[in-house]
Amino acid sequence: MPITIDDFDIIIRPLITEQGVHFANTKGAYSFEVNKKANKIQIKNAVERIYNVKVRKVRTANHRGKLRRRGRTYGSKPSWKKAVVFLDPEFHIDLF
Secondary structure (H helix, E strand, O other): OOOOOHHHEEEEEOOOOHHHHHHHHHOOEEEEEEEEOOOOHHHHHHHHHHHOEEEEEEEEEEEEOOOEEOEEEEEEEEOOOEEEEEEEOOOOOOOO
């Protein structure tokens, strides 16, 4: 039985970078940090319900946390998952 997750637990935050803004303006592609356990269908449904848009496709990537060293101790940044959501041409998201 699949685990149900709330829409606001799936989409953690939008990723706003220079490259992300460029892709949003030219290709209609928006980047989000998402829950590591969420799949593409859950991400698509969450974005459609939160932002009232029509999603064409979703691409995901898992980012492993970088190793960090502080003196003698070693640690790592947390791992996270990124989703790039492509919208239909007549829709857009106002992130600012």
